[in-house]
Amino acid sequence: MTNALEFRDPHRAADLNAALARATAQVGHAPVSLMHVCGSHEQAIAKFGLRATFPRDLNVIMGPGCPVCITDQPEIDEAVALALKGVRVATYGDMVRVPGTAGSLADAQARGAHVDTVYSVAQAIDLARRTAEEVVFFATGFETTAVATAAVILAGLPGNLSILSAHKYIPPVMEIVAEMPDTRVEGFLAAGHAATITGWGIFEPFVRRYGLPVVVAGFEPLDILAALVRLVELVRGRERAVVNMFPRCVTRDGNLNAQRQLWRVFRPIGGRWRGIAHVPNGNLRLRDEWAEVDARRRFTIDVASLWTQAPSTLVRQCICGNIMAGIASPGDCPLFATECVPDAPVGACMVSSEGTCRIWHQYGGVPNLRGAACPL
Amino acid sequence: MSVVASGDRILLKHGSGGRAMRRLIEESFLRAFATEPEIPAGVIGVAAMDDGGAVHIGDRWLVMTTDSHVVQPLFFPGGDIGRLAVSGTVNDLAMMGATDVLGLTCSVIIEDGFPRADLERVLESMRRTCLETSAIVLTGDTKVMGKGDIDGLVINTTGVALTSHVVRDRGLRPGDRIIVTGTIGDHGMAVMAMRHGLDLDADLRSDVAPINALIRLALNAADGGITAMKDPTRGGVATALHEMAAKSGVGILVDEASLPVRDAVRGVSELVGIDPLLVANEGKALIGVRAEAAPRVLAALRSHPLGADAAVIGVCTDDRIGMLILDTGFGCRLVAEPEGDLLPRIC
Numbered sequence: 001m002t003n004a005l006e007f008r009d010p011h012r013a014a015d016l017n018a019a020l021a022r023a024t025a026q027v028g029h030a031p032v033s034l035m036h037v038c039g040s041h042e043q044a045i046a047k048f049g050l051r052a053t054f055p056r057d058l059n060v061i062m063g064p065g066c067p068v069c070i071t072d073q074p075e076i077d078e079a080v081a082l083a084l085k086g087v088r089v090a091t092y093g094d095m096v097r098v099p100g101t102a103g104s105l106a107d108a109q110a111r112g113a114h115v116d117t118v119y120s121v122a123q124a125i126d127l128a129r130r131t132a133e134e135v136v137f138f139a140t141g142f143e144t145t146a147v148a149t150a151a152v153i154l155a156g157l158p159g160n161l162s163i164l165s166a167h168k169y170i171p172p173v174m175e176i177v178a179e180m181p182d183t184r185v186e187g188f189l190a191a192g193h194a195a196t197i198t199g200w201g202i203f204e205p206f207v208r209r210y211g212l213p214v215v216v217a218g219f220e221p222l223d224i225l226a227a228l229v230r231l232v233e234l235v236r237g238r239e240r241a242v243v244n245m246f247p248r249c250v251t252r253d254g255n256l257n258a259q260r261q262l263w264r265v266f267r268p269i270g271g272r273w274r275g276i277a278h279v280p281n282g283n284l285r286l287r288d289e290w291a292e293v294d295a296r297r298r299f300t301i302d303v304a305s306l307w308t309q310a311p312s313t314l315v316r317q318c319i320c321g322n323i324m325a326g327i328a329s330p331g332d333c334p335l336f337a338t339e340c341v342p343d344a345p346v347g348a349c350m351v352s353s354e355g356t357c358r359i360w361h362q363y364g365g366v367p368n369l370r371g372a373a374c375p376l
Numbered sequence: 377m378s379v380v381a382s383g384d385r386i387l388l389k390h391g392s393g394g395r396a397m398r399r400l401i402e403e404s405f406l407r408a409f410a411t412e413p414e415i416p417a418g419v420i421g422v423a424a425m426d427d428g429g430a431v432h433i434g435d436r437w438l439v440m441t442t443d444s445h446v447v448q449p450l451f452f453p454g455g456d457i458g459r460l461a462v463s464g465t466v467n468d469l470a471m472m473g474a475t476d477v478l479g480l481t482c483s484v485i486i487e488d489g490f491p492r493a494d495l496e497r498v499l500e501s502m503r504r505t506c507l508e509t510s511a512i513v514l515t516g517d518t519k520v521m522g523k524g525d526i527d528g529l530v531i532n533t534t535g536v537a538l539t540s541h542v543v544r545d546r547g548l549r550p551g552d553r554i555i556v557t558g559t560i561g562d563h564g565m566a567v568m569a570m571r572h573g574l575d576l577d578a579d580l581r582s583d584v585a586p587i588n589a590l591i592r593l594a595l596n597a598a599d600g601g602i603t604a605m606k607d608p609t610r611g612g613v614a615t616a617l618h619e620m621a622a623k624s625g626v627g628i629l630v631d632e633a634s635l636p637v638r639d640a641v642r643g644v645s646e647l648v649g650i651d652p653l654l655v656a657n658e659g660k661a662l663i664g665v666r667a668e669a670a671p672r673v674l675a676a677l678r679s680h681p682l683g684a685d686a687a688v689i690g691v692c693t694d695d696r697i698g699m700l701i702l703d704t705g706f707g708c709r710l711v712a713e714p715e716g717d718l719l720p721r722i723c
Binding site: 008010013046047048049050051052053221343353361362363369372373374375376 | 389396629630631633634649651688689690691696701702703704705706707708709710711712
């Protein structure tokens with residue numbers, strides 16, 4: 001724990017806040033808009049109350065950084081269709097409640113389907129070993145979890161286990177956000193854990209092409225504040241650069257062994273991210289040589305039968321897409337905390353503990369707490 | 377596809393002490409047990425939703441409280457369902473200012489096939505806890521239900537006590553200090569780690585204990601300076617403070633650095649992503665106290681072994697009424713009232 005506490009020193013935070021305010025004021029226009037692309041960053045910002053101390057003119061937006069949220073409806077539908085046809089589906093907890101076109105895996109479970117919540121792909125393997133039934137692991141998440149999926153595939157899966165990959169790859173979506181006509185984003189905070197695998201060098205082509213700076217950040221409060229200071233300084237100086245502010249974990253090249261495993265198993269293809277857009281190279285699918293463990297090849301998945309039902313009016317009002325694209329806040333949504341709550345989520349952002357709406361709901365939204373301080 | 381409208385069924389979250397449970401009580405139970413007038417003279421009834429009810433008799437209040445105890449596992453590090461059943465009721469009486477227990481009832485429902493040795497172990501634990509807190513069991517009831525009709529063992533205890541001054545959970549005023557009588561999150565974290573099979577190398581122990589003697593010390597030292605009390609059981613400190621703030625019409629600002637949290641609890645909390653503020657305690661109290669009385673109350677609490685880690689953790693404000701705000705040292709954030717059960721983070 002000492003290591004973590006080193007990065008939780010409130011006195012240093014006060015110095016960094018002062019530096020952040022100075023740098024923001026020196027940019028020359030307001031507001032300055034930055035985007036992070038990671039639910040864990042939003043969790044830390046909310047949990048430590050950092051937003052209440054950000055300069056007024058600094059706008060820190062949470063982008064499409066929640067893997068549960070950006071899993072697209074047809075992908076959920078595939079898992080639901082498999083479950084309804086009698087295949088046992090194992091997946092991470094939050095995925096069970098994400099609504100597809102016509103219901104979630106939890107709804108399928110209520111109709112008699114076998115759905116298992118697992119904490120890791122290793123648990124899915126244990127599950128498959130204990131049963132004779134066909135088990136499908138509905139694999140979701142960014143490169144951080146995709147690497148774990150790749151490793152177990154390379155190590156060999158039990159014969160009755162196959163993989164339905166809905167894994168996503170983060171770097172391409174930053175390009176999509178940068179190209180959005182309404183975007184106000186002037187710089188990106190990149191997720192330290194993903195960069196541990198990919199290395200920070202992966203952001204260099206992006207920086208060259210779009211002229212937006214990228215700073216790699218860790219997840220302790222001082223990590224985030226220091227990275228924001230650096231990012232605002234880069235915006236102020238119009239510097240096109242990648243800066244690694246998480247050097248205790250991230251290197252330029254990243255984890256080469258993990259990358260080798262990742263690309264031996266997966267290939268990037270274009271596909272929709274829920275609420276965002278079609279993202280070229282944003283989806284990770286199994287390569288042809290792994291066809292025998294690919295659930296899409298092992299089973300005929302009939303999702304069309306689920307699509308007869310039109311989405312409800314509530315779903316049509318949901319603005320998750322705009323929230324994930326960073327052009328709206330949960331507070332702008334008429335459903336937030338009224339019709340859409342963690343117990344009965346309308347949109348995916350309210351389902352996952354990494355979703356913006358869920359995080360804002362959990363930490364009581366963001367009323368103006370500027371200036372509040374406990375006198376003790 | 378048929379979708380069951382939410383609200384048609386009672387779910388586990390309706391019993392977990394958070395917002396969902398409060399709504400169920402307000403919408404169903406309070407309607408059934410409403411009185412005319414709603415708040416009769418000389419009575420603190422269910423509508424008050426306090427830790428217990430009370431009836432004014434002569435120059436004193438007869439305080440009464442009841443609690444059904446269900447916990448899985450029945451035996452956990454630091455305690456068991458028997459110790460919990462005695463402590464829970466004794467502590468609820470104490471939170472109303474009634475620290476001398478007249479007597480308890482003990483009603484037990486047992487599942488067919490339940491091991492006799494386990495029952496003896498639970499009853500021995502109840503006997504010891506009663507001795508510890510000078511309480512006696514006046515009457516009881518025993519039922520056995522079919523296998524699978526009940527999960528092992530359920531114990532209901534009711535307690536009665538007399539007091540000349542009732543302490544409510546709604547008397548906080550701006551400027552009052554909030555004291556917690558010791559470390560937070562111990563009970564809930566110990567039980568949760570065991571229930572979810574989290575194989576952690578951490579010394580987690582429930583804090584379950586009767587604290588009426590400790591509260592007596594505080595009340596005596598305060599000399600009328602205690603304005604509100606509540607025990608932060610299910611739903612934890614956050615839920616209890618929310619309720620106190622809303623009922624009292626104040627805001628509460630908590631200093632995170634002042635919160636007493638054991639290292640083991642803090643470590644597990646980081647690991648599973650559950651805030652100790654939201655986790656149950658079974659041997660702690662939150663005490664609202666006038667600022668000038670705070671040092672005296674704190675000293676009295678710390679003189680007792682169960683209050684050694686007592687601390688002033690917050691201040692009541694006249695703005696942001698009903699809100700619970702946490703000063704993390706980095707900035708301030710709201711602490712939302714938990715909705716239902718807490719689950720360990722998945723990824």
